[in-house]
Amino acid sequence: MADGTLFIGTKRYSSWSLRGWLAVHFAGLDVEEVVIPLAGGATPEVKAKTPAGFVPYLEHDGAHIWDSLAICEYCAEFAPGLWPEDRAHRALLRSASAEMHSGFAGLRKAFPHIAGPVASAAARDRQMTDEARADIARIVALWDELLKASGGPFLHGPFMGIADAMFAPVAVRFRTWALDVPAQAAAYVGQVHDHPLVRRWFAEAEQEPAEWRLEGYETKVAG
Numbered sequence: 001m002a003d004g005t006l007f008i009g010t011k012r013y014s015s016w017s018l019r020g021w022l023a024v025h026f027a028g029l030d031v032e033e034v035v036i037p038l039a040g041g042a043t044p045e046v047k048a049k050t051p052a053g054f055v056p057y058l059e060h061d062g063a064h065i066w067d068s069l070a071i072c073e074y075c076a077e078f079a080p081g082l083w084p085e086d087r088a089h090r091a092l093l094r095s096a097s098a099e100m101h102s103g104f105a106g107l108r109k110a111f112p113h114i115a116g117p118v119a120s121a122a123a124r125d126r127q128m129t130d131e132a133r134a135d136i137a138r139i140v141a142l143w144d145e146l147l148k149a150s151g152g153p154f155l156h157g158p159f160m161g162i163a164d165a166m167f168a169p170v171a172v173r174f175r176t177w178a179l180d181v182p183a184q185a186a187a188y189v190g191q192v193h194d195h196p197l198v199r200r201w202f203a204e205a206e207q208e209p210a211e212w213r214l215e216g217y218e219t220k221v222a223g
């Protein structure tokens, strides 16, 4: 029997779920996975099954953890190597992860997380905004700094850590919407997509029932 349950949302859309799911898998926690189809706003089943009304939500061995960053920190208690050993390096990646967690609303609003191909018309209609452009510039500069500090190919170093889990859905957005970024950022986007767990997430997203698709996400999105 598993040690707990990880509640997540539709893999195609739920960027926050991807973060928690990656951390749980990096740490090797043995949990049952419950995927709740998102309604595109308030999802009654999410509200009913989670303390704060959001996924991801983790129940593990008597602990109840909601919010992606808290789940990441919980996972790092089991796998301390998910943060760098060096204090200053750890502080840098913690700051970047917190900045992701609380920011980049312009990018997130203009370019939703879709794990998989979108109709070309949807991509064509997607509008770049000043806010999204500023977010992308900041992310590219931040990734440069983090990759220089870690030596790459991941923000954490030779393997993905918490900072990579936090930024993986940004890499997804960059590729899904073919956003134009400099070579180093593009290479990082490629590394993330080549990771076996990210490949698995995409494969499982592809298997989700067609009725889980949300028209508003697939075509013109709010914002």
Ligand SMILES: N[C@@H](CCC(=O)N[C@@H](CS)C(=O)NCC(=O)O)C(=O)O
Pocket: 009, 013, 014, 015, 016, 017, 038, 039, 040, 041, 042, 043, 044, 046, 047, 053, 054, 055, 056, 066, 067, 068, 069, 101
């Ligand atoms: N701050 C939260 C945000 C989580 C969040 O917004 N999750 C979305 C899905 S990606 C959600 O649960 N939406 C509520 C709903 O669909 O009812 C975190 O980091 O986990």
